[in-house]
Amino acid sequence: MGEVINVVVAFAVIVFIFRWLTTSNDSPSERSAADTLGFRPKPVSQDMIDTISNMFPDIPPDNIRYDLLRTGSVELSSNKILERGFLDPPPPAYFTLYPRDANPEPAGRPAPAGGASTTAVKTKPSLIERYNLQERAAQAGPEISEEQIGGKAVWEDSAEKREASLKERKAQMILAARQRMLAQQEKSATS
Numbered sequence: 001m002g003e004v005i006n007v008v009v010a011f012a013v014i015v016f017i018f019r020w021l022t023t024s025n026d027s028p029s030e031r032s033a034a035d036t037l038g039f040r041p042k043p044v045s046q047d048m049i050d051t052i053s054n055m056f057p058d059i060p061p062d063n064i065r066y067d068l069l070r071t072g073s074v075e076l077s078s079n080k081i082l083e084r085g086f087l088d089p090p091p092p093a094y095f096t097l098y099p100r101d102a103n104p105e106p107a108g109r110p111a112p113a114g115g116a117s118t119t120a121v122k123t124k125p126s127l128i129e130r131y132n133l134q135e136r137a138a139q140a141g142p143e144i145s146e147e148q149i150g151g152k153a154v155w156e157d158s159a160e161k162r163e164a165s166l167k168e169r170k171a172q173m174i175l176a177a178r179q180r181m182l183a184q185q186e187k188s189a190t191s
Contacts, residue, residue: 036093039070049068062098133175
């Protein structure tokens, strides 16, 4: 009976020493992050978060970071969004390691509607403003036919002429889309 007790005590001491040696190699921040989250977090850069955020602007950045901490891969996280349509929200323990910023939205991205953000929402300029077509839109000249818009472009000799031709086709497409939208609005207003 005494030998059994000696074997059990020796086994417990060996296990204790083994655990002490294996956990002392990790840095304290990694150990606490792994203990807090329940997994060892992978390195995540802001570029990785921005890449997914640009592809899927409706996914919250905290969900993106949490999934990237788990997978460590932009591709795996993107595939998960494409397959499921969402990413799991992080647990409350996540916010002890990665507290929310006072201004979570990156510059240039509007805050979600109904959000808690008190800052003013920056709106994107319309296509008319972006391509400086205000004068042409205000003229409301003859309607642009579908043949003019979708017709084949003529291959120009120089890159400058091709660029000018492309700009003009873009302008025609934008103005035609505006005309269709205004006609649709008038139609819905009369009915």
